[in-house]
Amino acid sequence: xxxxxxxxxxxxxxxxxxxxxxxxxxxxxxxxxxxxxxxxxxxxxxxxxxxxxxxxxxxxxxxxxxxxxxxxxxxxxxxxxxxxxxxxxxxxxxxxxxxxxxxxxxxxxxxxxxxxxxxxxxxxxxxxxxxxxxxxxxxxxxxxxxxxxxxxxxxxxxxxxxxxxxxxxxxxxxxxxxxxxxxxx
Amino acid sequence: xxxxxxxxxxxxxxxxxxxxxxxxxxxxxxxxxxxxxxxxxxxxxxxxxxxxxxxxxxxxxxxxxxxxxxxxxxxxxxxxxxxxxxxxxxxxxxxxxxxxxxxxxxxxxxxxxxxxxxxxxxxxxxxxxxxxxxxxxxxxxxxxxxxxxxxxxxxxxxxxxxxxxxxxxxxxxxxxxxxxxxxxxxxxxxxxxxxxxxxxxxxxxxxxxxxxxxxxxxxxxxxxxxxxxxxxxxxxxxxxxxxxxxxxxxxxxxxxxxxxxxxxxxxxxxxxxxxxxxxxxxxxxxxxxxxxxxxxxxxxxxxxxxxxxxxxxxxxxxxxxxxxxxxxxxxxxxxxxxxxxxxxxxxxxxxxxxxxxxxxxxxxxxxxxxxxxxxxxxxxxxxxxxxxxxxxxxxxxxxxxxxxxxxxxxxxxxxxxxxxxxxxxxxxxxxxxxxxxxxxxxxxxxxx
Numbered sequence: 228x229x230x231x232x233x234x235x236x237x238x239x240x241x242x243x244x245x246x247x248x249x250x251x252x253x254x255x256x257x258x259x260x261x262x263x264x265x266x267x268x269x270x271x272x273x274x275x276x277x278x279x280x281x282x283x284x285x286x287x288x289x290x291x292x293x294x295x296x297x298x299x300x301x302x303x304x305x306x307x308x309x310x311x312x313x314x315x316x317x318x319x320x321x322x323x324x325x326x327x328x329x330x331x332x333x334x335x336x337x338x339x340x341x342x343x344x345x346x347x348x349x350x351x352x353x354x355x356x357x358x359x360x361x362x363x364x365x366x367x368x369x370x371x372x373x374x375x376x377x378x379x380x381x382x383x384x385x386x387x388x389x390x391x392x393x394x395x396x397x398x399x400x401x402x403x404x405x406x407x408x409x410x411x412x
Numbered sequence: 413x414x415x416x417x418x419x420x421x422x423x424x425x426x427x428x429x430x431x432x433x434x435x436x437x438x439x440x441x442x443x444x445x446x447x448x449x450x451x452x453x454x455x456x457x458x459x460x461x462x463x464x465x466x467x468x469x470x471x472x473x474x475x476x477x478x479x480x481x482x483x484x485x486x487x488x489x490x491x492x493x494x495x496x497x498x499x500x501x502x503x504x505x506x507x508x509x510x511x512x513x514x515x516x517x518x519x520x521x522x523x524x525x526x527x528x529x530x531x532x533x534x535x536x537x538x539x540x541x542x543x544x545x546x547x548x549x550x551x552x553x554x555x556x557x558x559x560x561x562x563x564x565x566x567x568x569x570x571x572x573x574x575x576x577x578x579x580x581x582x583x584x585x586x587x588x589x590x591x592x593x594x595x596x597x598x599x600x601x602x603x604x605x606x607x608x609x610x611x612x613x614x615x616x617x618x619x620x621x622x623x624x625x626x627x628x629x630x631x632x633x634x635x636x637x638x639x640x641x642x643x644x645x646x647x648x649x650x651x652x653x654x655x656x657x658x659x660x661x662x663x664x665x666x667x668x669x670x671x672x673x674x675x676x677x678x679x680x681x682x683x684x685x686x687x688x689x690x691x692x693x694x695x696x697x698x699x700x701x702x703x704x705x706x707x708x709x710x711x712x713x714x715x716x717x718x719x720x721x722x723x724x725x726x727x728x729x730x731x732x733x734x735x736x737x738x739x740x741x742x743x744x745x746x747x748x749x750x751x752x753x754x755x756x757x758x759x760x761x762x763x764x765x766x767x768x769x770x771x772x773x774x775x776x777x778x779x780x781x782x783x784x785x786x787x788x789x790x791x792x793x794x795x796x797x798x799x800x801x802x803x804x805x806x807x808x809x810x811x812x813x814x815x816x817x818x819x820x821x822x823x824x825x826x827x828x829x830x831x832x833x834x835x836x837x838x839x840x841x842x843x844x845x846x847x848x849x850x851x852x853x854x855x856x857x858x859x860x
Binding site for chain 1: 667673686703
């Protein structure tokens with residue numbers, strides 16, 4: 228081989244070799260994990276571990292994110308506070324009402340799904356449906372996600388009152404579901 | 413000339429060259445601290461580095477003319493301007509003071525180094541004899557710049573980088589009483605743009621290696637300035653250790669081509685790091701250092717053209733190198749800024765997914781999310797340290813393992829985002845080194 232090519236060829240071999248080793252150890256895929264497509268059904272193993280209220284919150288976020296064509300995570304961060312919601316709406320050229328409508332539709336669908344699979348029924352289902360249809364969506368999602376381990380309508384009411392700053396009575400004080408529906412904003 | 417103290421004066425002049433050229437890279441490790449103090453953007457704060465190199469590149473050739481006429485007075489004036497503006501840099505409280513002071517510092521610095529080669533040539537008999545000492549002082553200055561800056565920033569503050577240069581003024585009386593020989597006679601060598609272009613493009617790539625790597629190590633991976641300084645010292649160490657290879661790499665043009673290829677390969681390898689560890693940067697740095705050891709001497713010699721009666725060719729290599737640094741920073745900073753933003757969003761989404769899907773009670777996740785939000789606010793645009801946020805929340809009994817796993821996963825996603833943001837900028841830096849192959853390939857059979 229001509230002497231003048233040896234050094235350049237050695238340099239090429241060393242460079243390609245080093246890059247090849249780094250690629251073999253995952254150098255081309257060392258980036259943040261992709262978020263899951265909210266329009267696809269999540270694995271049962273993930274969903275089964277959730278308490279029912281949290282499951283409904285996550286499921287409604289998926290449904291709303293799918294409708295708005297964003298990731299569940301982006302929508303979650305957008306619902307964190309009013310400023311974040313306004314920024315999200317501006318960035319995606321939609322109104323805050325569009326976001327509310329999408330999340331509410333997601334909530335209603337999530338309650339339907341939970342009822343269809345038998346995870347909720349009776350009073351819980353009625354209460355959740357009332358929340359899904361009428362409560363401000365941000366506090367409703369936050370309340371569902373923040374519930375302590377025990378799933379109970381009483382806990383949901385308490386949590387919701389915390390997030391909406393409403394004074395809601397204890398379930399024992401409620402004479403009927405009609406009255407409850409009247410209290411939910 | 414054998415008068416007493418000549419050696420001391422030579423060292424004093426070499427020291428002035430080293431200190432001035434160290435300033436072209438000395439603030440690299442201080443940039444994150446300056447960014448934190450002044451606020452603003454990565455692109456904005458990069459002008460603290462860019463302004464100096466741009467002004468030096470533009471001022472050096474006119475200053476070489478001044479040096480020919482009044483080298484002694486020019487050197488003293490250059491040092492005075494350099495030291496005075498360094499003092500202003502050291503007390504600057506915003507970029508509107510710091511950046512103009514850096515420009516003035518570079519103008520004074522250009523006068524200092526242009527006069528230094530002239531003074532050394534008249535002391536030592538010729539530019540040819542003076543060039544090795546002058547060149548070595550500059551190379552050492554640029555090489556130790558980041559480490560010295562990192563050390564001072566960690567021990568004291570970024571301001572101390574500029575304040576420690578003030579004693580340079582003490583050298584002025586030592587040099588002012590020099591007795592000089594008459595200047596060398598002879599025509600000025602003809603400017604050859606090919607090696608100058610090669611030097612500029614390689615310098616642009618080298619800027620990528622230093623500027624990007626330092627920010628990745630300190631801001632992305634949380635290394636201390638001193639740790640980062642030690643890590644990036646691999647390049648000058650490799651360049652120094654590999655200097656013997658130039659005699660074994662075949663004809664000079666082949667050595668320069670091999671050097672350009674190795675530097676480009678090392679920079680490209682940094683774009684494909686498989687993890688967030690400083691140790692993984694050493695092998696690419698080794699390749700870059702070897703590449704510079706092979707390419708820079710050939711290009712510098714080809715640019716100076718052997719004998720350099722008026723010293724302006726030596727100054728033109730400085731202009732070419734610093735113009736390359738400026739081009740590198742101006743091109744790479746916006747790419748890095750855009751990549752940091754897109755990876756920040758990706759890492760934030762990945763982190764949110766981890767928290768939403770974590771097998772932890774909802775109240776734990778909510779408390780943690782609130783603490784993380786506080787941590788992100790406190791970080792003020794820099795990468796947040798999630799450790800304190802996790803420490804602030806106590807997981808329920810039995811959830812400790814899942815909690816620890818979540819913290820490790822979140823740290824991993826943040827490090828992935830930070831590392832991935834530098835991939836495209838490193839590839840762009842590699843492209844600069846590859847472009848340097850064009851002028852190198854067009855060099856005549858360069859003599860060594």
